[in-house]
Amino acid sequence: MIGNRRELRGCPTCTRVVHLIVISAIVGGVLLPIIPLAAWSVSHSWFFPSILPSELSGRAWAYIGSPLSKVLSALANSLLIAGLVTAAAAGLGIPAGRALGLQRFRGKAVLEFLILAPIIVPGLAVIMGIHVLFIKLRLVDTLFGVALVHLLPSLPYMIMVMSGVFANYNVEFEQQAFSLGAGKIRTFFHVTLPAILPGVVTGSLFVFLISWSQYILTVLIGGGRVITLPVLLFAFAAAGDNAVTAALCIVFLAPAVLILVFTSRYLSGESGAMGGFGRL
Amino acid sequence: MSSVTLQKLSHNYTGSPRPAVDSIDFSIQKGELVSLLGPSGCGKTTTLKLIAGLLKPTSGGIYFDDHEVTDVKPEHREAVMVFQNYLLFPYMSIEENVGFGLRMRRLNKRDIAGQVGQMLSMMGLEDLKDRKPSQLSGGQQQRAALARALVLQPKVLLLDEPLSNLDAHLRDEMRELILSIQRSIGVTTIFVTHDQEEAVLLADRIALMFDGKIQQTGKSKLFYEKPASRRIASFFGNNNFLSGFKENRRVTSNIGDFQVESDEADGPVTLVIRPESILLGDRGINSFTAPVTRQIYMGTHNRYRIEVDGTEWEIMAPADSAAALEGKRVAFSLPPEKIWVIPEQRN
Numbered sequence: 001m002i003g004n005r006r007e008l009r010g011c012p013t014c015t016r017v018v019h020l021i022v023i024s025a026i027v028g029g030v031l032l033p034i035i036p037l038a039a040w041s042v043s044h045s046w047f048f049p050s051i052l053p054s055e056l057s058g059r060a061w062a063y064i065g066s067p068l069s070k071v072l073s074a075l076a077n078s079l080l081i082a083g084l085v086t087a088a089a090a091g092l093g094i095p096a097g098r099a100l101g102l103q104r105f106r107g108k109a110v111l112e113f114l115i116l117a118p119i120i121v122p123g124l125a126v127i128m129g130i131h132v133l134f135i136k137l138r139l140v141d142t143l144f145g146v147a148l149v150h151l152l153p154s155l156p157y158m159i160m161v162m163s164g165v166f167a168n169y170n171v172e173f174e175q176q177a178f179s180l181g182a183g184k185i186r187t188f189f190h191v192t193l194p195a196i197l198p199g200v201v202t203g204s205l206f207v208f209l210i211s212w213s214q215y216i217l218t219v220l221i222g223g224g225r226v227i228t229l230p231v232l233l234f235a236f237a238a239a240g241d242n243a244v245t246a247a248l249c250i251v252f253l254a255p256a257v258l259i260l261v262f263t264s265r266y267l268s269g270e271s272g273a274m275g276g277f278g279r280l
Numbered sequence: 281m282s283s284v285t286l287q288k289l290s291h292n293y294t295g296s297p298r299p300a301v302d303s304i305d306f307s308i309q310k311g312e313l314v315s316l317l318g319p320s321g322c323g324k325t326t327t328l329k330l331i332a333g334l335l336k337p338t339s340g341g342i343y344f345d346d347h348e349v350t351d352v353k354p355e356h357r358e359a360v361m362v363f364q365n366y367l368l369f370p371y372m373s374i375e376e377n378v379g380f381g382l383r384m385r386r387l388n389k390r391d392i393a394g395q396v397g398q399m400l401s402m403m404g405l406e407d408l409k410d411r412k413p414s415q416l417s418g419g420q421q422q423r424a425a426l427a428r429a430l431v432l433q434p435k436v437l438l439l440d441e442p443l444s445n446l447d448a449h450l451r452d453e454m455r456e457l458i459l460s461i462q463r464s465i466g467v468t469t470i471f472v473t474h475d476q477e478e479a480v481l482l483a484d485r486i487a488l489m490f491d492g493k494i495q496q497t498g499k500s501k502l503f504y505e506k507p508a509s510r511r512i513a514s515f516f517g518n519n520n521f522l523s524g525f526k527e528n529r530r531v532t533s534n535i536g537d538f539q540v541e542s543d544e545a546d547g548p549v550t551l552v553i554r555p556e557s558i559l560l561g562d563r564g565i566n567s568f569t570a571p572v573t574r575q576i577y578m579g580t581h582n583r584y585r586i587e588v589d590g591t592e593w594e595i596m597a598p599a600d601s602a603a604a605l606e607g608k609r610v611a612f613s614l615p616p617e618k619i620w621v622i623p624e625q626r627n
Binding site: 178181191 | 332356381428
């Protein structure tokens with residue numbers, strides 16, 4: 001890689017200016033929509049044609065912080081569900097991706113298509129059937145049931161990412177570790193995991209965010225008893241309370257942005273984006 | 281260190297019609313440096329992985345000294361394999377790489393540091409210990425991979441094509457290094473190569489493999505002078521073959537009768553003659569004439585191509601005997617003691 005990289009020629013100042021413009025545009029693009037949200041969240045009244053809210057108020061934030069609003073418990077539910085879904089997707093997606101990425105077998109193409117099907121087929125098309133099944137299994141109205149149904153649209157992404165990682169993975173590294181005296185478990189943690197970690201992070205990010213923003217599946221399986229942030233958000237948006245909706249939106253955005261910031265180094269080109277060491 | 285014995289060892293990859301390793305019987309002495317030599321796809325790396333425990337044999341057994349290790353897991357087998365592409369863990373420093381096996385054995389940090397330091401200095405890698413593998417040259421990576429294996433003091437050291445990824449002058453250096461380490465530590469070493477020169481230069485003994493079977497074993501000289509089959513002779517760069525019929529100590533062929541000193545049974549045979557054994561000129565015995573199609577001056581000697589019985593032979597002769605012979609019909613002689621006779625049914 002290093003040999004292929006060419007030094008950028010031309011005036012260094014121009015390059016720097018271009019960099020600055022591009023970075024500002026990206027940062028601006030991400031931050032700009034948050035500014036009106038922040039303004040809304042602290043406004044008491046804000047009507048056309050005033051540019052800024054005419055009267056400020058801390059009502060929305062106070063409401064969100066109060067135990068009455070259930071926002072904090074919804075936040076906890078959302079985090080718990082997304083966390084469960086991510087862990088389950090990783091637990092299922094890593095071995096599945098490994099099989100798909102490394103092995104050749106009959107019917108592999110069919111299997112790959114079936115795994116992708118939940119992305120293509122709308123969740124609503126199957127959710128009624130699942131609902132009936134979950135009633136029988138007493139999984140409706142439970143947090144666990146909601147987490148389980150969130151796997152439906154998210155797991156395919158994890159498997160897809162992991163099979164890409166494993167297609168670029170050299171199993172001989174594991175054989176080398178065995179030969180040097182490492183057992184299976186230690187080989188996984190010392191050799192396999194570091195190699196696939198960027199992929200696991202990427203896949204987890206997909207899964208977490210898909211679960212995080214799930215509304216319909218949550219409402220149908222959770223039956224209004226499992227309250228997550230999107231459920232609250234829709235309720236307030238429908239009720240037309242702009243200030244609380246805006247404040248909720250910011251709460252809703254925060255974890256996603258935080259996760260993205262903490263995992264960005266795994267997503268950059270320098271760590272090989274998806275990892276896997278590469279087949280030599 | 282241990283001796284290694286392979287008993288009727290076979291391995292079939294699933295879905296493959298032919299076994300990759302086909303009922304191999306072979307023994308390696310304690311401290312011996314043995315080469316498994318053969319063309320690619322002959323099963324030599326599979327054999328190495330079977331010995332390392334990375335593949336499970338379909339049938340047969342593997343013994344280290346008198347202990348059967350066929351079902352011992354690779355991590356407990358103490359047969360360490362060094363792969364062809366070194367496989368240094370890319371996110372670990374060289375020092376961490378070399379210490380990997382010791383850490384897996386849960387040695388304490390001080391012992392690990394001591395043993396790793398010693399090994400690094402033995403391999404001339406102390407100055408590179410904090411670098412990542414990607415910052416090392418191929419030769420340095422090879423040395424680090426070797427250090428990582430040797431620091432474990434394995435019973436058996438398994439090397440997969442140890443020299444093939446290196447350029448010419450590094451190969452010499454690495455060969456000397458492997459030889460000197462092997463001599464000083466005395467670890468039983470099996471290495472796989474497709475290059476007969478590499479095998480000859482490095483190994484105490486060679487086991488030649490074709491089609492999953494060991495065809496011939498012995499010191500390197502044997503393969504040049506007494507190849508067991510025509511195919512082995514060609515693998516060792518000798519393509520001077522002549523078909524004939526042996527009766528007592530005479531062989532009748534299309535280009536004349538030849539005296540031989542072979543005790544092989546009478547019948548159809550192939551004669552094999554090394555390029556450097558063929559003499560220019562009529563020496564009164566075993567002589568024949570053939571057209572010289574090409575003469576190449578090589579500095580220390582001349583190389584000739586001659587046409588014999590519809591095939592092309594190669595001859596090496598001292599350069600001082602050189603007149604321009606290309607295009608002429610010239611007399612040659614075959615010293616009877618230099619003719620190797622292979623019965624036809626063995627080919």
